[in-house]
Amino acid sequence: MARMKFLCDAERCIECNGCVTACKQEHEVPWGVNRRRVVTLNDGLPGEKSISVACMHCSDAPCMAVCPVDCFYKTSEGVVLHDKDLCIGCGYCFYACPFGAPQFPQDGAFGMRGKMDKCTFCAGGPEVDHSAAEFQKYGRNRLSEGKLPACAEMCSTKALLGGDGDVVADIYRNRVLKRGKGAEVWGWGTAYGKPEKAPTPPAGAKS
Amino acid sequence: MQAVLKQWLVAATCALFVVLSFPAVAADTSSAQEQAARQQVQPGNNAPMWRDVRSGNNPYQTTQVRGVETEVLMLPAGETWRQLRNGPITIYGGWLIVAVMIIIGAYYSLKGPVKLHEKPTGRKLLRFGAWDRMVHWSAAISFVLLAVTGIVILFGKHILLPVFGYSLFSWLATASKFIHNFVGPVFAFCTILMFLTFVKDNLLKRHDLQWFAKGGGLLTGEHVPSGRFNAGEKAWFWVGVTLLGVVVSVTGFVLNFPNFEQGRELMQQMNVIHAIAAIVFMTLSLGHIYMGTLGVEGAYESMRTGYVDEVWAKEHHEYWYREVVAGHKGGGGTASPAVASSMKEGWRA
Structure with missing residues (x-):
């Protein structure tokens, strides 16, 4: 089975924020929650570059390791998902994540956190595929329809690639060979550098 | 446990070294300068910039997404x-x-x-x-x-x-x-x-x-x-x-x-x-x-x-x-x- 990965080609990203918009529109995410964002590096300096970043679905996901209720699970395709019915909104995944992926809608006074929301690699959640509950909590489940994440499909320069890690790496390798520069695969060391943790069934299913 | 402790010692030593060797502001400008210098001798080698990004404290990072620390690309x-x-x-x-x-x-x-x-x-x-x-x-x-x-x-x-x-x-x-x-x-x-x-x-x-x-x-x-x-x-x-x-x-x-x-x-x-x-x-x-x-x-x-x-x-x-x-x-x-x-x-x- 394919191992799903994101890759953002910094030589191609033009900071159009099309991926951010595509994500928001596809999943109808609430105001204040940004599953994906574009960060510009050395803004205004020579060598300016942009990177689109969201949950990278890490091999050894820190969010999964620190969650006090163990609400995360990993699909057989390496996608890191979580069960919002179990999430208590403690914010620990947000402390641990190197990419700033977990988002918390404010729920109550004093900035109290609601249930965590993050990129699902367009793979929905533990609810029944394409159910109303799944869409409401996690957004569209494109993977089960045989489609790739909306952000990557929408990318106008094909800077953002999302899909089978081997295919993505091949495309990138060819690009680097042709253009002769820009070989840095940003974030892959952090996200996929550690040994892959075995897939786990949805947390709720274990009880 | 041993491995974790060892990782820790290494991380703590590195952190101490970084803190001692570069004051925060000086680090930002010097890494930008280093990147510029690297472009002269090795065009296309962006290692200084990426190192900077990984450290999580580059002041020239921006984003259009509002929120706390959204401009931080990576926080190790x-x-x-x-x-x-x-x-x-x-x-x-x-x-x-x-x-x-x-x-x-x-x-x-x-x-x-x-x-x-x-x-x-x-x-x-x-x-x-x-x-x-x-x-x-x-x-x-x-x-x-x-x-x-x-x-x-x-x-x-x-x-x-x-x-x-x-x-x-x-x-x-x-x-x-x-x-x-x-x-x-x-x-x-x-x-x-x-x-x-x-x-x-x-x-x-x-x-x-x-x-x-x-x-x-x-x-x-x-x-x-x-x-x-x-x-x-x-x-x-x-x-x-x-x-x-x-x-x-x-x-x-x-x-x-x-x-x-x-x-x-x-x-x-x-x-x-x-x-x-x-x-x-x-x-x-x-x-x-x-x-x-x-x-x-x-x-x-x-x-x-x-x-x-x-x-x-x-x-x-x-x-x-x-x-x-x-x-x-x-x-x-x-x-x-x-x-x-x-x-x-x-x-x-």
Whole structure:
């Protein structure tokens, strides 16, 4: 089975924020929650570059390791998902994540956190595929329809690639060979550098 | 464990090196300069820039997405926090609590409770007035709520989740989070009241050194005279209630109110301090709770009703007993030795 990965080609990203918009529109995410964002590096300096970043679905996901209720699970395709019915909104995944992926809608006074929301690699959640509950909590489940994440499909320069890690790496390798520069695969060391943790069934299913 | 520790030493050494070698601002400009210089000799080699991005403190990073730290592309400090929390804090902290419980249990089964040597006379002395008891129990109840909910949040995944299952444990953890977040400020307030109420009689005296030297007679059974509070109680007051109370309160406030837009690194550091301080606080509290309930005959009644028997006072707090009898002072500022019947009215005293 394919191992799903994101890759953002910094030589191609033009900071159009099309991926951010595509994500928001596809999943109808609430105001204040940004599953994906574009960060510009050395803004205004020579060598300016942009990177689109969201949950990278890490091999050894820190969010999964620190969650006090163990609400995360990993699909057989390496996608890191979580069960919002179990999430208590403690914010620990947000402390641990190197990419700033977990988002918390404010729920109550004093900035109290609601249930965590993050990129699902367009793979929905533990609810029944394409159910109303799944869409409401996690957004569209494109993977089960045989489609790739909306952000990557929408990318106008094909800077953002999302899909089978081997295919993505091949495309990138060819690009680097042709253009002769820009070989840095940003974030892959952090996200996929550690040994892959075995897939786990949805947390709720274990009880 | 060894590997984690080693990683830690390496990370700490690297962090120290980075901190010592580049002041923050100088690092930003020098890395930009380094990148420019690298482009001259090796076009296309962006290593200095990427190194900068990985360190998480590049000032020229921007984003159009609003929010706290959205312009930070990568924050490696989270990994440090994960290793600390999931490693030493959970493992050593957890076993520390278990070990202290075992030690206290063993002590109790070997030595049993400290009993009075003489027969109680029935004459009661006021040890804790209504205000003293109200402050004590407010702090005590909020402390226990925080301790139990904190244990659920840190250790529940390992000790309760396998028993309860996911749905029930999630419900319990949600309740724990709410209780912890709302009772926390109450406890901080109680800590201040505790300090103000009991500081006067907890000032260290010369005879406290003697108490420490003899270990309070805990192992020998020897009688060591003390004032209203013995040196052990004073240690609990200063190290536990005051020092650890302030530490967990301050760090707790930083974690409890993310609406002030504090960064993740600060919250990670506060969480580590909060967890360590809370675990030490809990282990000390086990000693205090043991001495106040099972460990010493009559100790619980003193805080429950406010009154102690004359013999109890003489055997446990001899200097205080003499002062009260001499009419200088008593608990809660009143000085009169009370009669037995007033024990029932102790609540109103």
